[in-house]
Amino acid sequence: MISSKDSSELLHHLNRIGIALSCEKDLDRLLDLILREARIFARADAGSLFLKQGGGLIFIAAQNETLDSRGGEQKSDYYGSSVKLNNESIAGHVAVTGKVLNIPDAYHLPSEVPYRFLKKFDEENHYRTCSVLAVPMNIPNGEVIGVLQLINAMNEQKETVPFPEMFEELMLSLASQAAVAIRNAMLLEEIKQAHLDTIFRLSKAAEYRDEDTEAHLRRVTGYTIVVAKKLGLQTKEIDFLRYAAPMHDIGKLGVPDAVLLKPGKLTPEEFELMKKHTLIGAKILEGSDQKLFQIAKEIAISHHEKFNGTGYPYGLKGEAIPFYGRIVALPDVFDALTSKRVYKPAFSVAQAVDMIREESGKHFDPVVVKAFIDSLDEIVQVKEKEQT
Amino acid sequence: MISSKDSSELLHHLNRIGIALSCEKDLDRLLDLILREARIFARADAGSLFLKQGGGLIFIAAQNETLDSRGGEQKSDYYGSSVKLNNESIAGHVAVTGKVLNIPDAYHLPSEVPYRFLKKFDEENHYRTCSVLAVPMNIPNGEVIGVLQLINAMNEQKETVPFPEMFEELMLSLASQAAVAIRNAMLLEEIKQAHLDTIFRLSKAAEYRDEDTEAHLRRVTGYTIVVAKKLGLQTKEIDFLRYAAPMHDIGKLGVPDAVLLKPGKLTPEEFELMKKHTLIGAKILEGSDQKLFQIAKEIAISHHEKFNGTGYPYGLKGEAIPFYGRIVALPDVFDALTSKRVYKPAFSVAQAVDMIREESGKHFDPVVVKAFIDSLDEIVQVKEKEQT
Numbered sequence: 001m002i003s004s005k006d007s008s009e010l011l012h013h014l015n016r017i018g019i020a021l022s023c024e025k026d027l028d029r030l031l032d033l034i035l036r037e038a039r040i041f042a043r044a045d046a047g048s049l050f051l052k053q054g055g056g057l058i059f060i061a062a063q064n065e066t067l068d069s070r071g072g073e074q075k076s077d078y079y080g081s082s083v084k085l086n087n088e089s090i091a092g093h094v095a096v097t098g099k100v101l102n103i104p105d106a107y108h109l110p111s112e113v114p115y116r117f118l119k120k121f122d123e124e125n126h127y128r129t130c131s132v133l134a135v136p137m138n139i140p141n142g143e144v145i146g147v148l149q150l151i152n153a154m155n156e157q158k159e160t161v162p163f164p165e166m167f168e169e170l171m172l173s174l175a176s177q178a179a180v181a182i183r184n185a186m187l188l189e190e191i192k193q194a195h196l197d198t199i200f201r202l203s204k205a206a207e208y209r210d211e212d213t214e215a216h217l218r219r220v221t222g223y224t225i226v227v228a229k230k231l232g233l234q235t236k237e238i239d240f241l242r243y244a245a246p247m248h249d250i251g252k253l254g255v256p257d258a259v260l261l262k263p264g265k266l267t268p269e270e271f272e273l274m275k276k277h278t279l280i281g282a283k284i285l286e287g288s289d290q291k292l293f294q295i296a297k298e299i300a301i302s303h304h305e306k307f308n309g310t311g312y313p314y315g316l317k318g319e320a321i322p323f324y325g326r327i328v329a330l331p332d333v334f335d336a337l338t339s340k341r342v343y344k345p346a347f348s349v350a351q352a353v354d355m356i357r358e359e360s361g362k363h364f365d366p367v368v369v370k371a372f373i374d375s376l377d378e379i380v381q382v383k384e385k386e387q388t
Numbered sequence: 389m390i391s392s393k394d395s396s397e398l399l400h401h402l403n404r405i406g407i408a409l410s411c412e413k414d415l416d417r418l419l420d421l422i423l424r425e426a427r428i429f430a431r432a433d434a435g436s437l438f439l440k441q442g443g444g445l446i447f448i449a450a451q452n453e454t455l456d457s458r459g460g461e462q463k464s465d466y467y468g469s470s471v472k473l474n475n476e477s478i479a480g481h482v483a484v485t486g487k488v489l490n491i492p493d494a495y496h497l498p499s500e501v502p503y504r505f506l507k508k509f510d511e512e513n514h515y516r517t518c519s520v521l522a523v524p525m526n527i528p529n530g531e532v533i534g535v536l537q538l539i540n541a542m543n544e545q546k547e548t549v550p551f552p553e554m555f556e557e558l559m560l561s562l563a564s565q566a567a568v569a570i571r572n573a574m575l576l577e578e579i580k581q582a583h584l585d586t587i588f589r590l591s592k593a594a595e596y597r598d599e600d601t602e603a604h605l606r607r608v609t610g611y612t613i614v615v616a617k618k619l620g621l622q623t624k625e626i627d628f629l630r631y632a633a634p635m636h637d638i639g640k641l642g643v644p645d646a647v648l649l650k651p652g653k654l655t656p657e658e659f660e661l662m663k664k665h666t667l668i669g670a671k672i673l674e675g676s677d678q679k680l681f682q683i684a685k686e687i688a689i690s691h692h693e694k695f696n697g698t699g700y701p702y703g704l705k706g707e708a709i710p711f712y713g714r715i716v717a718l719p720d721v722f723d724a725l726t727s728k729r730v731y732k733p734a735f736s737v738a739q740a741v742d743m744i745r746e747e748s749g750k751h752f753d754p755v756v757v758k759a760f761i762d763s764l765d766e767i768v769q770v771k772e773k774e775q776t
Contacts, residue, residue: 009395011402012561015399015406015561015565018403018406019406019564019568021530022406022565022568022569023527023568140408173400173407177403184410187413191579193585193678194678195579197681198631198680199586201672201727202587204470234518243582250590256645257646258645284590285589288585290581290582364542
């Protein structure tokens, strides 16, 4: 029997968990946190999470302390697998009925219940599931978005025991907090994704007037992120680069067709017009309160400056060139070198790297060149991933 | 004295509040909800919220049941006013020290405390502040983002009493939940705003190749929202229109300079090229999983169709024209009519409305024309707001 004092401590604990879950914006880390906090809270050896999706229940996260402590690989082909939304499984039953199931021993279910326990995981991993507490994850309108399943409650002597009845309501509350946090994290992810989509789609609009394709923008952005990580930039800065880098050539929209689409070599006057794309880009992007656009503007205006001062539009030298511009300059050139153009074949990565190394301290910031060359494996991975 | 059972009920209540706060994404509604729930929870007659901003504490929300029940206007020039971040005021003291203040009577503060109570609000509103419970709003890293202040705890007999000590910790917990919810709502708002900024900035890139300015895009979008509201569309749909409408002419980026920038009348061949902007826009926007882009594509491809089937690119007729396209068609034309062009003066709103009424059932969907004319006041407001 748990005393009122204990009960009040548990409720305090639950409150703290709720706050912690609300703070976590990254979905994977959130799922992990939910399972961890729920297991600690209910002293469960293992746990798993299912989310409703496309008419089924997707198995998306699991933790198992016993198997972890044994070391070795766990059979994890269950991730992403789906359970039917019907009464036949424990999780399915909970999702369909919206009711808690508190099962003392999964191997000894009453004959009259419609659900069965699937022993396959236990058999493959030499594990013995005994007590199970499965609760629906409700959002406040009553909708069930998934199921939180805790396995094998442990007593002080590390023996498996049934889950105390009082945990049913407490875990329901925790599962509701989890449901809202998951919903919020997904919504945030969706909005961020929509924003990124917008940037790529509208930036690639230049595709209709230039040979820059969306794939070029994705590669340049991908390379930029690799280099930025190697340079030790913070997550927040890297995030800004992810959104800002694709807009580096947006100013090309302001360059006349006669110049932008000219097949042959540009006259000096035409090249002057072409150079203006940096200033036009800055003008499109300037004047925003958003840090994102301040960085995007910085990149648009400075990604053709050269470290030795021979670039454009201002001929800035060394550290007078904005840092983000010095970073993006290299991926932009690397992608041009390794891509086929009407006037040149695609150079190999090795040839392009030689050329870039040669330009260290001339065209490019040596610090950026070093970071780029030190992460060549990841660069090649990005190149292969964003081929078309 | 409050029993353990009561305490456990209060904690349950607190949990439910936490979940409710996490669900509210709209900042204004959230602030309102926080104050309401906190007041009910602590049986307080009044309450106010302060948020840290620019080196001060901004007064952003207040509720007062006694003044509400008296009816009449409350002096509310306090909204948006700022309290210094120092020990001199109750809220300032709480924000600086991060400690709760539980004051039995604000008019009888001990002489040794550094803070004073400002009687001005009481005097102006004939109110008597007695007990005050002021708690810091902490996010889990310990940072104080604001102060929640409850005023005049009421007993069962509706008499003002001091706040029971046990509420101090409970309100701290509620204030933390509130802090995280406020942070999350602000973050969401920021990301949405950044997305909207991106759409306008990149869509106005066409400005460099056309006379469509950002102001034109803002007006067309503003008019579209007014009409959509009048047509009774849901908030979610209106939100999509807010993001999608600015992209209606994005396909102009694919029209050659020679056509797009030609000062005189277009030849039939040139006009055929010009018409392609609807199809090019669709191509830029198509193929996304995002509902936003599906709607944006629909608008881009269909906003030059006419209700009687004489529009382009497909000559669709009546309800065969996508609904959102039928809506945006009208604001787009209205703004062109009421704007000065190189080849024509700006028509007055009255002239433009006559022309539009004349085109009901011809160029425009009569339902849309009616909604537009019925909301002419709001339309004119948008026009005046987005002038430049």
